Structure formats: structure tokens, C-alpha cells
Amino acid sequence: MRLIWTAATLVLLSAPAFASIETQLANCAAVSDKLARLICYDDLASSTSASSSVSASASMAVAPAVAATNKNETFGLKKTAVKKEDFGLIKKTEIEEIEKLYFTVAEFDKDAYGSLTITLNNDQVWKQSGSQRFKLKTGQKIFIERGALGSFLLGSDDRNSTIRVKRLK
Template identity: 35%
Template sequence: MSLRTKLLLPLGLFFSAISAAQATTLEQALTECRAKDNVIERLACYDAIDLSPLANKKPMPERMDKSVTEIAEERRQQVKPVQPAPAPAPTQPVEPAVKPKPESQFGLQVKSEVDEIEDISDTIADITKTIRGKQVIHMVSGAVWQQVDSRYFKLKKDMDVYIERGSLGSFYLGHDGVNGRIKVKRIK
């Protein structure tokens, strides 16, 4: 830097600071400072801006001056608590449910006394076939079993059959006098 620049730079800074201070509004002062090409002059201009009028203004909304507990209390007062609807009075006394027989639940995914039963006997009420040729066996008790495997097993209406529990949750249907059985699953 030359000697001339060193001497003129402080004067330039001084005059630019005065001109920035004389600006009527903050926006005008910022615009004048932004227009300066010299970095040092620009910085001096920004430093010379009088910010005292801004000191009286609150930079945040009034609400932010409140504590968190005060804000939470205001919200509680604004939101009305929800009142639960009164429970309707029972019109009839509740009767205990009739416990179904374990035989009627055999084969369904029910965990209870049913697990203790190893086999049941029933009579076939009707036999239908699925599209894929599997037998659907309707029992007199109302249970409906469907063949799972593809083995041939001859069944007739009014035939007495037994269904026994196999390993890993499987069930097998068979009847007396025949040494074979088919794997079935309960569908109803």
C-alpha cells in the first residue's frame, strides 16, 4: 500500500461513516454501505450505522418473553378437557357365557382344553369337492374339514370317522376298518 493510500484511507472511512450516520433510515444506510467497492470502507460504513433506535424494539414476539410453563398454562386454559360420555346403564343383567364343548372347538386355533383332546369321532353329513379335487367333509356336529394332501380316500355320507391330532399341529381323518387316513385341516 502506498503512503498516499495509507493517509487517505482513514479520511475516506471517516467521511463514509459520517454519510452513513446521516442516512435517514436503516435501509438507506445499508444500501449506501453495500454500494462501496472497498472492503475496508464497507466495513467502516457498517460499523458507523447507528443501531440505537433498534435497541428499544424487541427482536422476538412478546410470546417468546414468557416462560415455557406460562405458555403451557395458556394452552391448557384454551383447550377444554374432553369429558367421557357417561356409560349407559345396563338394561338386562349380563349372563355368563355358555362354555362350548371342547369337541366343538377341536381343530380350530383355540388354546385351551381343546389341546388336551387327542382325537374325536363324528359322522359325515355331506361331502363336496374343491376345484382342485380336494374333499371338503361336513360333519353332523357342524365342523367342516378340508383334505390337505392329495391321497385317494373313499368317504361316504353317514360314515362314522375319527379325526386325530398329528405332530406339529396337523390332523388326520380316518375310519375303522381301513388302514389309511388323509391329512385334513379344519376350515369351520
Template identity: 40%
Template sequence: MRFTLLTGAVLLVSAQATAGIEQQLTQCAAMTDKLDRLVCYDNLAASIRVDTMANNATAPTATLAPVTTPAATSAVPVATNVEDNFGMEVKRVQENTTDKIYLDVESITEDPYGALKITFTNGQIWKQTENRKFNLKVGEKVFIEKAALGSFLMGTESRNAKVRVKRLK
């Protein structure tokens, strides 16, 4: 019996919410200025999103924030902190990283296929992944920079050639 009453109450509240949304959509559609209409729709969507997020933690209710027209308020709606950070996580991580480092060559070995294995003075070991000739000497200063799709390029300032490398250690 309680379940039936609860279901009936939820349906009644959701029907009222739908009527409120339809009324607000009609108000937005009646606006003649394109920008005002767009801002009205954006405000409606934001109010529904905020209400939905708030109601996910509790029982469903149909309280909607009133839609404000741009004529009443000329300010752009303020996004929540979650919305401000959305899609920017990777960019913020990239802001705290270096795109290019300079290293001194300590030793060079060559594998049977001719790819260089370079040990640097700081202990890092990098290996050439391209099978083209790249001349390098012990004691030479090289740079390693980020390239596309997470790869790295190694080169020297004295010449224009670069070779693709990957870090082993």
C-alpha cells in the first residue's frame, strides 16, 4: 500500500515538473532576440542540471529554479566548480611539465640492428626507435623533446636532424 502511494506521489510530482519545464520552454521560445533566447535555454538547462544533481542524493522532487531572462539580468550564468574543471584536467597536468630537457651523453651502445642505446650522466637510458642513421658522440649535449602522440625526439642544437627515441630507464 505504501509503495502504491509513494509511486502515485512521484508520478504527480514529475507531471508537475514536466508542466513547469514546458511552460519555461514556451517562455524561451517566445523571445525574438536570438541571444536572449539562447541564454534563456542555457539557464533552463543549468537549472534542470543543478536540480537533477541535487536530487540524485535524495528522493526525486520537482523543484525547478525559475528561468531568468537576459532582460532581467545581463550577467552570464556562473558555472559550478565541477563544470569549470571539466576537460581541463589534462591541460593542468601539462602546464606543470617540461616539454624539453637537455642531457649530456655518458655512453653509447648499438644494438644488432643499428639502433642507439644512450646512457646519460643523470642515469637515464634512452633507445632510438627509428632505423635511420644518427651520429652521436660521448660527451655531446643533446635535447629530448615531446613529440606527437606521446613520443619523444632527440636532437642536438648544432644540427637540424632529430631521431625518435623512447625511455628505457
């Protein structure tokens, strides 16, 4: 206990006025006593200028510009990575999501494992994820809808079955 108080006192007294904030933060983090560490952080926070913290928080509050794209072209593709500065700024309710789209089958093919690869009339390519059987015809009208946990389901209105698919192109 005596060593802790000695270390806390040394940390509080040895913080030079010209030391960088990173060094002072490292010194505060080295203090093992919770109360002394909190006091060290409070002293460091009160010694920093308020203008630098206000300008940093103001730059983080700027909302990103969302580019308008054709939603049919991007349906099913993975979303682009969010920048660190923009993380958490866009709320999910602000983004209009498409739940179901209808397409016409241009062509389809089966691989060696029996999985379908479907090319649609707008040149999108989707591949079956599971191993269920699903009959398709060229020119057939199908739909692709959102499933649980970011998956997509392919089906048709004339039957009550769907298969899981993922978009390749």
C-alpha cells in the first residue's frame, strides 16, 4: 500500500508541463490504485485546453454525404466499409431498404455439386448456397428477398418454396 501511494505521488508530481498528452496518459495508466488513477486522469483532463477538445468533437459530428445510386444494381452486394469518422452517424431507420425484387431468369446452370448459378435479365449472377432442389426455366419470373442475418432467398410466386442464394456479380 505504501508503494502505491508513493507511486501515485510520484506520478502526480512528476508530470512535467511540457510532456505530451500521450506520455501523461501512460503515466496515469501505470497507477495501480483506482482512486489515484482517477485523480490523475481528472487532473490531466482539466489541464488540457477546451478549444482542442471542442474542435475534435465538432469534426466528428459532421454527417457523411450519402451518394444516390440505383438500388436495383446494388441489391445483394456487400456494403462498403464505413470510415472510422462516420461510424455510428447513419441510423438504420434513415436508410431505405428494399425487401423484395422481381426478375426474369435469362439463363441458369448447375455445377458438379448440383448448385444453381442463375443469370438474371439485368446481368446479375446469383449462386445457390444450399443443396435443396429447385426447378427453374429460362424466362421464368422469380423474386429475391432479404432473409435473416443478411442472407437472400430466391423463389417464385407460384410455389411455396425458396432457396438461399448469394450474389456473385
